[in-house]
Amino acid sequence: MDDHDSKRGPNRAAAVCLALTMSAVMALPAAAEMSDGALKIGIVNDQSGPLSDLAGLGSVVAAELAVEDFHELYPDVTVEILSADHQNKADIGAQIVRRWFDVDGVDMVADASNSAVALAVQSLAREENKIVGYAAVGTTEINGAQCAPTGLSWLHDNYNLVSGPVRELVGAGMDNWFFIAADYAFGHNMVAESEAALAAAGGTKAGAIFHPLGVSDYAAFLLQAQASGADVVAFANAGEQLVTAMKQWNEFGMGAAGQTPVAELMFLTDVHSMGLETAQGLTTVTAWYWDLDDETRAFAARFMDKHGRAPTAPQASVYSAVLHYLTSAAAIGTDETDAVLAKMIATPVNDMFAQNASIRADGKLVHDFYLVRAKKPGGLEKPWAYYDVVKTIPAAEAYLPLSQSLCPLVPKS
Template sequence: MSHDRTASYRYRVLTKILTSMAGVLSAMILMTGTAFAEISDGTVKIGIINDQSGPLSDLAGLGSVVAANLAIDDFRKVSPSIKVEIVSADHQNKADIGAQVARRWYDVDGVDMIADVSNSAVALAIQAIAREKKKLVIYSAVGTTEITGKQCSPTGLSWLHDNYNLVSGPVRRLVGQGLNTWFFIAADYAFGRNMVAESEQVLTSLGGKKLGSVFHPLGTPDYASFLLQAQASGAEVVAFANAGDQLVSSMKQWNEFGMSEGSQKPVAELMFLTDVHSMGLDIAKGLTGVTAWYWDLNDETRAFAKRFFDKHSTMPTAPQAAVYSAVLHYLKAVAATGSDDTMTVLEKMRSTPVDDFYAPGATLRADNKLVHDFYLVQVKEPAELEKPWAYYKVIEKIDPKDAYFPLSESECPLATEAKK
């Protein structure tokens, strides 16, 4: 082969290589541009809705907004080019207000994902709208099992707990100790009624007996008649299916009426750290409950708690930690897919285990429950308190297999489809 022909051949080969590389580079640029273009309006918008002024405001409220912003701060460290915005609203524990806010956020304000909610009745209303709009909603302190049961939705995720998680462990433990007769004082809305139903189902399966139940209005200040009915029942256990200010007031009046000196055992079926703080250890001491997270579990949880405290002047509750986790996991999926399309992001969230201090390694199962550990805790005696806010003794860690309603028995259509 002559020198000229050799040079010509090399030139053609080099041209093909450069052309091919240019094509690959152009495709990569186009794919990158398309990915970022798929984030609607150039901004990922997250809505935090909960009770910010009523009886459930301490356990979530503005603290959940703080937690969400801490998640965004951490996300920006690794994905600074993606713009994220938080909006928040107070649903006042009214389903119609919650529904109106959700619809406006989805239809007008361009909200991509709603988190927290913290009220079962409001959650069921928002669930219907999110299903209709094909938008994502991630629940924190929402107890009703309907959310991931009969009324489950492909776009509704339960990140913290449901009533079965909360009652199954304590009921089994106390019945095992011979405390077989129960009376329930519950909040008169979807959460309280569902919690009593779940408790009774577990209690009956173990041979225990419900001697009665009474339901009080949300936020009522006077629990005297309800407590007297519980006392008159003679039940060995009085279980409170309420939370926030309701539980605090119930337990204060329990002590004022001298019931703490009697033989009946009080059980808080839903207890938050802020409830204990409001009661004080003299009143709350000895109360047992189940929690998905506690700030003083390990070095990682304590590090987050310090950051949160510096912003909010309280230690974080389990719902607030769950909001942080849900927001961060969602944003990581947005970054990984380059999109805020609901189903695209949801698929990535499902396929990726949670990687944070809240629930390391946790995954979503078919009925949209995040599966993680729970802890049976007991409130310390005043003399046992070694540092502020360290109110719990962890009695035992509850394995997910013992904490969750069997997926095989779920009434959620998503679970049925997954079995096929």
């Protein structure tokens, strides 16, 4: 058994289940105090565009599985799931969430899966005093300068994703980087975070070029990266964008020049779409992988039964955020935001997504990460088992120190 297996074993799961069951029994009489007689969860994300594979309807399935597990503990508490496609447009996402809050009585929103949309939703969360659990949202602004008391980052931010790989590669002599990035909040923020990490590690930036969301021809961007002579070409994009860019990288024989491609954000569905012939050797940082241990595999089996493909890290984080919200609300018998938020913060997260994780003052759920590498063709032992886990990145190393946070909610020493 791997070290990460032993930390997440069935004995811990049984203890957590017992603790939740005991709290459920004590809280059942209070279920009737929920407003509208139900807990309402809204899942907003990209359900038809370039980010739909990594989140999309799979995040809705993950939320439904959370409700199933919640009802094992609280069968008498009604839960409603709403979902909508924000089409990667901040104004559409904001309109959906405002209607949910003002008309439909939604108590908690999860996912977002787009940094620009998330920043728009964050303003509403602050204004309406509603809880949002962000999944695939990279911008550090969400828990930095634009943090909100109710805006919780459950999965990652761009600092988590780039700091470790930059240190490792610069330390190995690959210190000159060129960036091909998505031209919206996520891509610009990831390049900025990478620049800061490069400077701290003694590396340099050869240049950066930003492409529109949904572009299909990356030739000009790749040729500019090649002409830069950089040691590393870092892709600060995601989903379908990364898949297309990496396929064209291989088609054009870009690796022959000795440059190393780095996927600063890569999801399991990206590897599935591009194939191991293209993805082999690519490393990335992830907060979760379905084949880590027995608990993650059990969740993945349930998810695949409903969705037909393995869960991504964002989808797993939606499950965790929704379940933690629901059990916190039911345990205190109310959906009043401040009370539920206090319960969520006071209660460690222990589930198949994260262990002994806690929400710190800037709204980040603090947990371990994993450096993973895409397997070589022929190395696949079972469907969707695309990664080798290179190492665990402890939570203590994965996050920007709280003392350096720009979030105004963090107490100043």
